[in-house]
Amino acid sequence: MTLIDKARRGQATPAVKQVAKKEGVDVKWLIGEIAAGRVSIPANNNRRGLDPEGVGAGLRTKVNANIGTSRDRCDIRFEKKKLGAAIEAGTDAVMDLSTGGDLRAIRRAILDACPKPLGTVPIYELLVSNRSKCADKIHIDIEELFDIIEHQAEEGVDFMTIHAGLTFKAVELLRQKPRVCGVVSRGGSFLAAYMAIHNCENPLYENFDRLLKICRKHDVTISLGDGLRSGALADAHDRPMMHEMIVLGELSRACREAGVQAIIEGPGHMPLDQIEANVKMEKSLCEGAPYYVLGPLVTDVAPGYDHITSAIGGAIAAAAGVDFLCYVTPSEHLGLPEPEDVRRGVMASRIAAHAADIVKNPRFAEWDRKMSVARKALDWDGQKALALDPRAFDRFQPLQDKKHKKGDKTCSMCGEYCAYQLTDNVI
């Protein structure tokens, strides 16, 4: 039985109880949301040592950090450093997007070291396998692909991105009106090219029932990939993208009926005034399924700062109902991230998630209130203890300026003209 099956029978698994406790929500309510497909708790049957997290409406907005090797950078120790940086920074989930080196060894090492739900994109393993086996880069051996998926499920991968919603019709729509930035998802681009070359349907769409069987068996959560997410503001909400979202809605229903948890993936690059509409569309078309976006990035012009462009879009998206934010690091559009980029990416996404949670439910604003009380009291230890990133205090050291007088609690910004002190005992 999967988590959904058990939820439908009113059973609370240890993972459900743990999530309810962490979130401060009622277990019965949580069971109902899981049964209805509005909350997912990615937790593979075969996974050991997992600290489970719930994703969906009514829960804290979660953050995912992508790590993984590529041809140019392929070193397990380096990936473990990035994993450590992501966990230390407070990520709620991790995806291994490796495409270089011994993918299975890397995945095993990450699974062993990661206490949070781990996701993958199985089709990447097919891409890498193709390279060594055949001259035709754009090749899909469906048996091999399902072997890869099954093997990853057996290894304990908690959620998998599957680009089954990108159908041949969408390829036709892409041809009708070419995009500024084309297809920017690697998996999406591969599948679209395959369909275009072979004039055929997406094999993952055609074999979705087979996929559901594997995911049921190991209780893998399917993250329905958005292969046609917009990679430029100019491409947001074009017909191919919205066609895919409709199909994702159908597939999320199929997951639900099969007792398989699902999460829907979303964009991408998008003008900020279109974000709310996008989220409402997903919640409507996918019947309230958890929504997981990459960004959204609200401008295309800021490489080096895309953790910030994404924090803007992510906060707006999460406030509108997005449940899960995939981080974007400062190195996005430029290359693979360093551990410090991973750290900054997670922090920026956590800011976006929390800024949205405050307006989703007043219980999340209590943290801010406590910080403000400490701030007004010039209680620097209290502020550090409450800070999203206590390490920020090590860099700035408010009270350790050379000229600082002993016993003075004001910081170097205002010093004796501290606004808090001017009105103390007066108003």
Add this chain to the structure above:
Amino acid sequence: MTLIDKARRGQATPAVKQVAKKEGVDVKWLIGEIAAGRVSIPANNNRRGLDPEGVGAGLRTKVNANIGTSRDRCDIRFEKKKLGAAIEAGTDAVMDLSTGGDLRAIRRAILDACPKPLGTVPIYELLVSNRSKCADKIHIDIEELFDIIEHQAEEGVDFMTIHAGLTFKAVELLRQKPRVCGVVSRGGSFLAAYMAIHNCENPLYENFDRLLKICRKHDVTISLGDGLRSGALADAHDRPMMHEMIVLGELSRACREAGVQAIIEGPGHMPLDQIEANVKMEKSLCEGAPYYVLGPLVTDVAPGYDHITSAIGGAIAAAAGVDFLCYVTPSEHLGLPEPEDVRRGVMASRIAAHAADIVKNPRFAEWDRKMSVARKALDWDGQKALALDPRAFDRFQPLQDKKHKKGDKTCSMCGEYCAYQLTDNVI
């Protein structure tokens, strides 16, 4: 005659023509907006070498960088480094908020070196003067204050923050329902304490006509300060804050009638779902006067990252109609910024401003389209030339990884699995 006087006669000054050309807007339209008080071009009569900028609806959203000394950090060379960092990063205006050292010498040095509109908060000079002259820290010699204002106007300061809207009634309202974070504006805190101690009205409110005369004479733009801006999410939109905004509306009308340009200052810390309402209130109460906000910061818990919390709020605010964003640096709430913090603060605010401009007017999205075309073409030189911060490419160096094959245009993120290349010539 002031710029408003001339605009009312249909005269286009060189500054107006320069701004119209830079913005790509019609000169006649711009004159009309200035005459109506909906656009301000801060430009003191006595200022030399100014590259003027317009602030208001229909124009590009502008960014201001605060610099200035404090007791703990007081070095003209250090301030000039921060000024240089702000200008290099692309700020549109600068405010000198110095409260340490020889304020006049510092201001002169900054005025000489700054090509952008320069603003000050004259009451800070009174605070510093009080320290050397009298035991009573909370003291206002109104003649001295107006001498300071007049002297700064003669020096060429383009815009001045004047906290005239914080009245005795607001102090009473503050006492009725205390705030979590009290009064966080230095000038506001000082004036509130003065009124509370002396049981009197704000002398800047009472002598506003005298202020208008000085500002008329030198064509100084008044930035009507928000002394009661919320310094904690919990304090947003309380009665004192909204009372001050009503008074700011009255005073902006007085400025307009006197032919003096005005800008309205706004918060501060605010849950993101309240930002749009705040902006609509300002535009209504102040009859479309340009709106200039500090942040807004959408969470209190992220010291060390407040350039990001502010970029989120700033983007939402500017999209809702804010015209001018005061940057917040990573060192906010912790101490005075270093030049690198200044740079990061300006970049974050420029991202927020541009993300909003894209949805304010389609002409601003052309930049993003060009970047996306260069990105799709894997044209790295083109991307660098178009980037908000070309220096980001020096750090990440997309094509200079050690294992990179010569002639390969893909970056280290996807390498041979580059989504752009997979679909090239196929779709």
